[in-house]
Amino acid sequence: MDDGIDRRRGAGVALWRQIQQVLEREIADGAVKPGERLPTEFELAERFQVNRHTVRRALAEMEEKGLLRVEQGRGTFVHEHVIDYAVGKRTRFASNLMKVGREAGHEFVRAEAGEADGSVAEALSLRRGAPVIVLETVGMADARRISFSTQYLPADRFPGFDIAFRETQSITQSLARYGVADYTRRWTRVVARMPTAAEADILHQPRNRPVLVTEALDVDHDGRPVNLGVTRFASDWVQLVIE
Structure with missing residues (x-):
């Protein structure tokens, strides 16, 4: 042989x-x-x-x-090549992937009405317990799962946002329907940790491989918070580039 x-x-x-x-x-x-x-x-x-x-x-x-x-x-x-994912003043999922020659996509996981806990309320300038819309989505690159995101938006300002997102599959396009033509990143925090069992299952990765977690606040042109996002990136697929 x-x-x-x-x-x-x-x-x-x-x-x-x-x-x-x-x-x-x-x-x-x-x-x-x-x-x-x-x-x-x-x-x-x-x-x-x-x-x-x-x-x-x-x-x-x-x-x-x-x-x-x-x-x-x-x-x-x-293994394929790792994706350079830019994190800056205007961080957009689809645009980031287009720049590196990847096709972006989303899988809708769930949407529900929730109440702002202490950290969410503080970030969105809401009172504790104020109504928020909670969206969970999976980000795709060339049909491969690379991220799992949870978004928190003020429900009183964006009623029915989950319906708009289901139709557009885009946070940016959905916000535009509510008169938010542009938004920018006020701050981003980044940590690395091991995934939970649920996160590993969603991202199709072993639990012994870390995820990169970004917590980020987006604001409109008047500086009003519009979206608090927590995204877990599969570190085997993505490296964050801070601009």
Whole structure:
């Protein structure tokens, strides 16, 4: 069997390392392309005539190097290039992705009426308990989930905003329907942390891979808060560029 593996005792290189080298060479040569799913552990074990633990060690090393990514319930994929996502005075999801040659999309998760807790009320200049509209969406790049966002908007100022968003699939276009022709970013906070089980499931990523979390306040031309957004980015897919 000519699979590039030397199985002789004392060959000097562990089997898992040889498998890693073969797979990395195939990726470098373009035999396996970015975004392509690898065969399962069982299939690779059959190919190389080794046990699954040996294959798992090779794949784990490649994931650690950033060559592979694991999506829960979907498999192991060759990693694509990370997206540079600009965070600045005018941060727009669709525009950011267009600039880097990616197609933007959204998946609507839920919309509900809520009450502003202390931090939301303070950010939006509302009284505690004031009505807010809560939107949750998944941001897509080339049909791949890269972010999970929760938006809080003053319900009294934007009644029915969830309906407008369902129709436009755009915060910017929806705000324009309420006379907010433009808005800018007042501040952005960024932290990195491990995802919750729900966040990992939504983003199709393992729980041992961190998410980048932005909390950001947008204001209209008069400086009135219009939207408080909390977005969790899959760090395997996105790196934030502060402008």
